[in-house]
Amino acid sequence: MTKLVISAIGPASSVQDGGRHGAQRYGLTPSGAVDRLGLAVANVLAGNPPLAAAIEIGPFGAAFTARDGAVRIALAGASRNADISGRTAAFNTSITIADGETLTLGFARVGSFSYLAIEGGITGEPTFGSLAVNARAGLGSPYPRPLQAGDELQAVAASGVTERRIDLPAVTEAPIRVVLGPQDDEFDDVQKQLFLDSEWKISATSDRMGYRLEGPVIEHLHGHNIVSDGTVNGSIQVPGNGAPIVLMPDRGTTGGYPKIATVISPDLGRFAQTPAGKVFRFKAVSMTEAQAEFKKSAEFLRSLPDRLRPIENFDLNIEALHDANVAGAAVSAVDAATWQTPSAADAQGPD
Amino acid sequence: MSATLPPPRLLPSGDSAITVEFNRNIDEAANQRVLALDRSIVREPIAGVTETVPTYRSLLVHYDPVQIGFDALSEQLVALAQLPVPPVTTTRRWRIPVVYGGEHGIDLEDVARTLNTTPDDIVARHVAGDYRVAMIGFTPGWSYLSGLEKSLHLSRRQNPRLLTPAGTISIGGVQTGVQCLAGPSGWHLLGRTPVRTYQLHRDPTFLLEPGDAVTFAAIDAKTFADQDRAAEHGEIVAELIAA
Numbered sequence: 023m024t025k026l027v028i029s030a031i032g033p034a035s036s037v038q039d040g041g042r043h044g045a046q047r048y049g050l051t052p053s054g055a056v057d058r059l060g061l062a063v064a065n066v067l068a069g070n071p072p073l074a075a076a077i078e079i080g081p082f083g084a085a086f087t088a089r090d091g092a093v094r095i096a097l098a099g100a101s102r103n104a105d106i107s108g109r110t111a112a113f114n115t116s117i118t119i120a121d122g123e124t125l126t127l128g129f130a131r132v133g134s135f136s137y138l139a140i141e142g143g144i145t146g147e148p149t150f151g152s153l154a155v156n157a158r159a160g161l162g163s164p165y166p167r168p169l170q171a172g173d174e175l176q177a178v179a180a181s182g183v184t185e186r187r188i189d190l191p192a193v194t195e196a197p198i199r200v201v202l203g204p205q206d207d208e209f210d211d212v213q214k215q216l217f218l219d220s221e222w223k224i225s226a227t228s229d230r231m232g233y234r235l236e237g238p239v240i241e242h243l244h245g246h247n248i249v250s251d252g253t254v255n256g257s258i259q260v261p262g263n264g265a266p267i268v269l270m271p272d273r274g275t276t277g278g279y280p281k282i283a284t285v286i287s288p289d290l291g292r293f294a295q296t297p298a299g300k301v302f303r304f305k306a307v308s309m310t311e312a313q314a315e316f317k318k319s320a321e322f323l324r325s326l327p328d329r330l331r332p333i334e335n336f337d338l339n340i341e342a343l344h345d346a347n348v349a350g351a352a353v354s355a356v357d358a359a360t361w362q363t364p365s366a367a368d369a370q371g372p373d
Numbered sequence: 374m375s376a377t378l379p380p381p382r383l384l385p386s387g388d389s390a391i392t393v394e395f396n397r398n399i400d401e402a403a404n405q406r407v408l409a410l411d412r413s414i415v416r417e418p419i420a421g422v423t424e425t426v427p428t429y430r431s432l433l434v435h436y437d438p439v440q441i442g443f444d445a446l447s448e449q450l451v452a453l454a455q456l457p458v459p460p461v462t463t464t465r466r467w468r469i470p471v472v473y474g475g476e477h478g479i480d481l482e483d484v485a486r487t488l489n490t491t492p493d494d495i496v497a498r499h500v501a502g503d504y505r506v507a508m509i510g511f512t513p514g515w516s517y518l519s520g521l522e523k524s525l526h527l528s529r530r531q532n533p534r535l536l537t538p539a540g541t542i543s544i545g546g547v548q549t550g551v552q553c554l555a556g557p558s559g560w561h562l563l564g565r566t567p568v569r570t571y572q573l574h575r576d577p578t579f580l581l582e583p584g585d586a587v588t589f590a591a592i593d594a595k596t597f598a599d600q601d602r603a604a605e606h607g608e609i610v611a612e613l614i615a616a
Contacts, residue, residue: 046426046435047411048571048579049553050513149573159513159554160573204384204392249399250510250517252426252433254390276428276510284387312388313438320439 024091024180026140028173029124032082034135034229036168037144038271040073042152042161046252046275053154053161054271056230057135057291059323060099063188064139066326067096067116069181075146075153076139077169081130081297086138088119094141094180095119098188100133100295115187115333116141118180132193133295142178156272185333188326197305198293200258200283201312205248208280209260213240217266217282218306226298230272233294239264242280250278256285256293270294286312288319378406381431381454383447389438393450394431399547401519403430404507408584409458410450419449427583428508429517466586466615469551471542471564472597473499478542478564484527496591498522499542499563504549504587509579514553514571516581521549533559540565540601542589551581567600568611575607586615 038061041054055061055078062072070076083102086095096116097104104111106125111117113136119125130136146153146163155162165173206214216238225234246262253259257269259279268285269277285293286307296302307315384392393410396403411427414434421440426433436446473496474481485492504518521544529545537543537558543550545560552558553570566589570580581587590612592600600610 044424045513045579046424046433047509047583048513049509049511049515050571158556159571201385201387204386204394249397249429250508251392251394251428251431252386252390252510254386254433254435256387274511275426276508281386284385286388288388309385309388309443313442316388316438 024093024177025089026093026175026177027087027089028169028171029085029087030171031084031169032080033168034080035084036078036155037075037146037162037165038078038154039075039152041271042150042154042156045150049275050150050159051156051273051275052271053156054152055137056270056294057099059291060135060137062323062326063098063114063190064096064137066330067098067114067186067188068094068139068141070139070141070143072323072326074139075144076137079127079136079138081134083129084127085124086119087124088121090121092118092120092180093177095125096139097136099136100130102130102136103128114190116185118185134297135295140175140177141181145176158272186330187333188329189331193292197303199286199289199307199312199315200304201286201309202283202306205280206282208243208248209240209282210243214282216240218304221301221303223301224296224298228298230270232267232269232273235266235268240266240282246279248278248280250276253277254284256287256290257281258283258285268293286315288315378455378457380451383450385443386433390433390435391443391446391450392431392433393454396430399429399519404519405458406454407432410454411583413453413456419446421446428510461584463616464584464586465582465613466588467581468588468590468612468614469566469568470592470596470600470610471566471589472592472594473564475594477594477597478562480561481563484561484563487527488524495525495563498525499549500589500591502549502588506581506583506585506587508583509581512554512556514579516551516570518549518551518587521547527561529559530561533557537562538565540567542566565597567597567604569604572607580609580611
């Protein structure tokens, strides 16, 4: 049986998909990819439905080895140095890893999370229609926890179809757009303006539950306790210390802190990919604008298959990979102990 | 038809959810309206609404803005929310076993001291309560119950604990709760139940529904251990005493 073996992987890496919907009323959070566009691009390149399960790879490096057959994959999301047996592997393209070869990924360079989709998807048992890992609730398949070195993912034998690429528009540096509310009336105009006018950074203590923000202290009008109510991905809650937290897909389904604003869905992936320490701003938009942007972004996701282009004159076909396999077998897997040390290749190298 | 109820506040929660708020505070009548609106959406689905999350005083309505816009959905929700609340004809009632105090409820003695009474008296008051599931949230199966007797209202701990056991029965503010998974809590821990309100490979996965009635029954440590083993293997161990 063909499989993709995880030879090395850093923390904050797990199987994710479009999320587990319908049970938030029982306290079960949806989980799912933090950057849906990244997930969708990888899947569409691999020939899968856009929100199928794929590997969400955290900021550190990783290595994957094909066993008992060639495995066709695609990489998207935060770009990194990637190579297979010394050949550069590009992001936003599909790639076939020949039997025994190892795909080695460096640190995320632009952004935090990359997506590796496997042709045919990930084999597992869905709960509430999803394979997404929710470690706290013990959910996710094939492993109900973050991925570790030695884990194996079943794969179908590579189809051998022509490899493809998708050209994406450049990522914008524009402010992260928000809709004010639901509890913006728990803050006076001065505090709301301070929130919208200030420069913010994402704290290094952020995770898939929430991104903590560093910036000015936002003061409440009536204290920081409200009666718990429902949260969404992108809810910006302000706890007692005045440092906002943007809730992410592993959030609690309800929360008892006032929520000053909500990141609009089309900007959530870009926000999730903002590296810790990088300065950014928020910008308030109207509901009309937010929903128009939502539709544009849904349409863009829907159009991804139309944007696939065959890769011409490129040596990534099955036969070439079989020939290269002799060299591939000589390349050892990344030593898990070294993944926190960026290599020289991480600092420069081609995209 | 009787006069319509006052309209709720409609609060935008981003581009694909609306918070329908009936009150800013914990309020029984508001919670009844939340659950009534939730039931009417279940009964007559609104195209584009994908999921609802009832809480004490508001209903969070998730929707797909490609199918329905904020204004159109708001209009429908306001109309639905002002219909008279129909009387609930069927209420499920659960009896949930609890072992109180000792290692199972490490705050029982402190709570008794703070309220100038004995641990037994606290247990007696907690067991005497007639509770209702007001909402389920935070983590899977964490059930927030309304109906806590006034004399047991106690502000939360100054320092929340980072880890409290699965099955914890606790009180905090005007509420009592059944916590399913181990996790953080700032509430006062009175005891533990062997009942799993969430268990993955059991039918039903989620035991309690918002609106269900709940009473507690005190059990000893031996019974807890036995029922905990049974529950581990998928037995429900809570008693359904009316449906």
